[in-house]
Amino acid sequence: MTSPVPPASDLTSGLPRGGPGTPLDLRSLGRPRSVRTRDLRERLIVGSLAIAATFSVAVTFGIVLVLATETLGFFRFDEVSVAEFFTGSEWNPLLGAEKHFGIWPLVAGTLLVTVIAASFALPLGLVSAIYLSEYASPRVRSALKPALEILAGIPTVVYGFFALMVITPLLQRLNPALEGIADGAFVFGNYNALSAGLAMGIMILPIVCSLSEDALRAVPRGLRDGAFALGGTRFDVSVKVVVPAALSGIVAAFLLAISRAIGETMIVALAAGGVAQITANPSAEVQTMTAYMVQIFLGDAPAGGVEYKSSYAVAATLFVITLLLTMLGQYILRRFREEYD
Amino acid sequence: MATPRTNATRVFQNRAFLWVCLVATNVAVLVLAVLLLSIFWQGFGELDWDFLTKSASRKAEDAGIKAPLWGSIWVCAICALTALPLGVGTAIYLEEFAKRTRFTRIVQTNILNLAGVPSIVYGILGLTAFVRMFGLFGSNLENAIELGNPESLFYLRLPFGSSVLAAGLTLMLVILPIVIISTQEALRAIPSSLRSGAMALGATPWQTVWGITLPAAVPGIMTGAILAMSRAIGESAPLLVVGSALFLRFTPENLMSEYSVLPLQIFNWAQRPQAEFHALAAGGIIIQLVVLLAFNGIAVLIRQKLQKPLL
Numbered sequence: 001m002t003s004p005v006p007p008a009s010d011l012t013s014g015l016p017r018g019g020p021g022t023p024l025d026l027r028s029l030g031r032p033r034s035v036r037t038r039d040l041r042e043r044l045i046v047g048s049l050a051i052a053a054t055f056s057v058a059v060t061f062g063i064v065l066v067l068a069t070e071t072l073g074f075f076r077f078d079e080v081s082v083a084e085f086f087t088g089s090e091w092n093p094l095l096g097a098e099k100h101f102g103i104w105p106l107v108a109g110t111l112l113v114t115v116i117a118a119s120f121a122l123p124l125g126l127v128s129a130i131y132l133s134e135y136a137s138p139r140v141r142s143a144l145k146p147a148l149e150i151l152a153g154i155p156t157v158v159y160g161f162f163a164l165m166v167i168t169p170l171l172q173r174l175n176p177a178l179e180g181i182a183d184g185a186f187v188f189g190n191y192n193a194l195s196a197g198l199a200m201g202i203m204i205l206p207i208v209c210s211l212s213e214d215a216l217r218a219v220p221r222g223l224r225d226g227a228f229a230l231g232g233t234r235f236d237v238s239v240k241v242v243v244p245a246a247l248s249g250i251v252a253a254f255l256l257a258i259s260r261a262i263g264e265t266m267i268v269a270l271a272a273g274g275v276a277q278i279t280a281n282p283s284a285e286v287q288t289m290t291a292y293m294v295q296i297f298l299g300d301a302p303a304g305g306v307e308y309k310s311s312y313a314v315a316a317t318l319f320v321i322t323l324l325l326t327m328l329g330q331y332i333l334r335r336f337r338e339e340y341d
Numbered sequence: 342m343a344t345p346r347t348n349a350t351r352v353f354q355n356r357a358f359l360w361v362c363l364v365a366t367n368v369a370v371l372v373l374a375v376l377l378l379s380i381f382w383q384g385f386g387e388l389d390w391d392f393l394t395k396s397a398s399r400k401a402e403d404a405g406i407k408a409p410l411w412g413s414i415w416v417c418a419i420c421a422l423t424a425l426p427l428g429v430g431t432a433i434y435l436e437e438f439a440k441r442t443r444f445t446r447i448v449q450t451n452i453l454n455l456a457g458v459p460s461i462v463y464g465i466l467g468l469t470a471f472v473r474m475f476g477l478f479g480s481n482l483e484n485a486i487e488l489g490n491p492e493s494l495f496y497l498r499l500p501f502g503s504s505v506l507a508a509g510l511t512l513m514l515v516i517l518p519i520v521i522i523s524t525q526e527a528l529r530a531i532p533s534s535l536r537s538g539a540m541a542l543g544a545t546p547w548q549t550v551w552g553i554t555l556p557a558a559v560p561g562i563m564t565g566a567i568l569a570m571s572r573a574i575g576e577s578a579p580l581l582v583v584g585s586a587l588f589l590r591f592t593p594e595n596l597m598s599e600y601s602v603l604p605l606q607i608f609n610w611a612q613r614p615q616a617e618f619h620a621l622a623a624g625g626i627i628i629q630l631v632v633l634l635a636f637n638g639i640a641v642l643i644r645q646k647l648q649k650p651l652l
Contacts, residue, residue, distance in 0.1 A: 042547050046438050052430035053439070056452050056521065059514055063462060066469045124365050131362035146641075147370050153568075153633050155575025157604045158380070158626050161611045165619060166379045202372050209369070233355040256457065263459025265578035266604070270611055290461055290578070297464075297582045312465065319462050326457030330450070 067319055070312035077306040085313065091276040091287075093307040094295075101310055103317055105276040109193070109286030113268060114261045116197025116282060117204060122254055124201075125208025129250075132209070133216040134238040145210075152206035160270030163199035164190075168271065171195055171283075178283070186283045191273030194282035199267050204257040211256065215249025216242055248336040255329035259322045265290040289318045380630075384623025392624055396590040397606070401617030404610075406625050411592035412505065412585075412600035413574060419509025419596075420516065420573045425566055427513070428520030435521075436528040437550050456518035464582030467511030472583050474500035496595045503584030506596040511579050516569040523565025527558040560647035567640040571633050577604035603629050 075082055079099050088102015128148075132141055171188045178186045188194070219242050227237040243250070273285030274295060287295075293311045301307035346354075395405025431452075439445040469475060478486055478499050488497040501507040531554050539549040555562075580602055587609040589601040603625060610622035 038545065042545050045547050046434070049430045049434035049438060052427050053434040053445075053448055055427060056431060056455060056517065057448055059466070059517070060451050060455060062470055063458065063466050066466055067462075070469075124368060127362055127365035128369055131366050135359060135362055136366075144366060144370065147373055149637065150634070151369070151373050153571050153575070153637055154376075155577070155604050155629060155633070157575070157577050157608050157611070158376075158629070161607065161619075161622055161626060162376050162379070164611060165383065165623075166375070202376070205369055205372075233351050235355040235358040236351070239358065259457055263461065265459070265461045265581075266608060269578075270608065290459065293461055294578070294581060297584075298587075315462055315465050318459060322457055322459055323454060326454050329457075330453060 063319065067312060067316040070309060071316045074306070074309035074313045077309065079306055080310075089278055091292075093310050094301065099306070101313075103314065105278050106287060106289045106292055106314060107317070108278040109272070109276060110262055110288040110290075112193045112280065112282070112286055113197045113200060113272060113288055114258060116194060117200035117261045118254075118258055120198055120201030121205045121208050121257060125205050125253075125257070126212050126250065128205075128209045129212035129216055130238050130243065133213045134234065134242060148206045148209055151202070152210070154203075155266075156203060156264055157266040157270070159199040159203045160196075160267040162202075163195045163267060163271035167195040167198050168192065185281060188283045189273075189285065191271060191285045192283045193272055193286045196268050196270075196272035197282070199271060200261050200264055203264065203267065204261050207257045207260060208253055211253030212246075212250045215246040215253065218249065219245045245338050248332050248338065251336075252329040252333045255325050255332070259325035259329075262325070263290065263318065263322050265294060269294040289314050293318075377630075380623050380626050382623075383620055384625075384627045387620050387624030388627060393628075396592075397588050397601070398590075401615065401621055404618075404621055406603065406606060406628060408589045408592050409601040409603045409606035409625075410628070412589070413603045415505045415593045415598075415600060416508045416512060416580070416602055417570060417573050419506060420512040421566075421570055423510060424513040424516050424520050424569070424573075428517050428569075429524050429562060431517075431521045432524035432528060433550060433555070436525050437554065438546065452518050452521050456522060459578075460515050460576055461578040461582060463511060463514045464579030467507060467514060467579060467583045471501050471507035471510050472503055491597070492594075494595050496597050498597050502597065503586075503599065504597045505593045505600045507583055508580050508585060508600060508602070511583050512573045512576060515576055515579055516573050519569040519572060520566060523569065524558075524562050527561025527565060528554060530561060531557050560643050563643050563647075564640045567636050567643070571636040571640075574632060574636070575604055575629065577602065577608060580605060581608075 074080060075085070080101050085101050085103055087104075088100055089104045090100035090102050091105040093099050093101060132144060136144065168188065168190060171192070171194060175187050178184070178188070223241055223245055224237050227241040232241070268288045268291040272288060272291060274287050274291065275285040276287040276292065277284065279286065292314055296308060296311040301311075392405045393410065394407050395403060396408040398404040435445060435449060439448075485502070486499040488499075489495050498504075501510075535553050535557060536549050539553040540546075544552065585605050586599050586601045587605060589599060591599070593600050607622045607625040607629065610618040610625065613619075
């Protein structure tokens, strides 16, 4: 593409070519199209664009339909009860004589990994965003932004590999010191929640940072100038004026990052282990909702059986949780946005 | 308010916070450096021509990434060919044609919500809608309706089964919201005076879009599309659900072929206990990152070279 605006002849193809003064060559006019054909063409194109737009609605309906029917099918099995699913604290579809389908161990595992990721990424991301938006010179910014963009583009399986190969061995160096505490309950094995959580924190860090920075930069300059004029230091201005003014955007960024972490699959499938249990111990193996789905779809259960169908119920739970978080984020953006212009 | 702070406290607070900022930002950079270095350290020895031209093997020294590399290319090509027209079309409709009705508001909110759906959930939709086609054609592939010769390039089978076509379409679902949102932003950035000018010359709404608005928005759309594609290349969870092979020696031959993709090959190698396979995984990651960097580089180039001020 050379110029964003095409030559005028594209628009006026029905009109004679050549500048003013050129004799009118009637042959160049071609046969004028009737207004009817043009209108028909126009309607066909706009109609097909509208169909394309409806497709995205169909996708949502498809997701809801598939998850709902398969989850209902799961609840029809004799081994399963709705009450146990929502309140049970045991999840062992693949082992043991008596199968239990209580979703809480998977939710707790997801929560533990997400909390670790969030407590790493949210403060760090916010402070980096404040630095990038309020302190950094344009030169520093232009060096740091690409680094964050690279981090944002790295496939999650790479973070999983990093957790398994680098973070876990580093954590295991602490083991000699941890062996004495609580009979070695905090000793790190090959799979643990902390390593997966930290890798996930690295994954969501660029999301937190760049979205928070966008929110901070959207705060009008006048607010900063006013605060400086009142004698505020740069710290006062950025932390006490700019951050509160951008709070809705920052909270929305946090929620988006958290919902990303909850739905993340490959990191936990590689590094968090496969024991569904309710624990707050970061060195324990946990199974998240997504990791359980990976285990099932990798072929640990025969298709059509109750174990297989249970993954749909887990997916439905995951879908509802992330959807609620996304909608909460949009609501906060709409409801609490500070308008200054 | 608390007791007034002395000037010294204020200055100290300011200094201290700047240090906190610097440390935090440097942690991010440091992590990136450690991540890249550790992967290069482990995987650099694997990189040679054989690694690119050999396929999966039970023996680490014979293994390569030919099949998953070609699988990724096939899947991503299908994904791009379907997601881009659909996504750009949706964005054009919403930005340029749709009246602000209740329906368009619902569509708009819906797209934002879709962008937040975990990718593995799209895998489940893909499994039902593309791999099994809602069971409309029977529950197993033996009763599938076949069109054309299985040997030929134009072989088609209903339902699709675990084929490159089903995988590409599933990835299309994943990146569609990203394409729509970035295209909408690109179109919104076009000043409305350009549209008014075209309309004043007698162009119809579609002529305005096709001749004026779209060409002006191409750099923005391309940047968004490339970033969406780099997401598609790295995406593995949905493909795991729709039945990508984890161990495959052959490259795809037509739309119904079995396939394996690069991130899942990396996943497979990383999962194994033997250290030789971990080195292979690191090698695969290097190839994956090189492809990604190339994509990002192209996006940056387009942004810089093509984006001229419009007014």
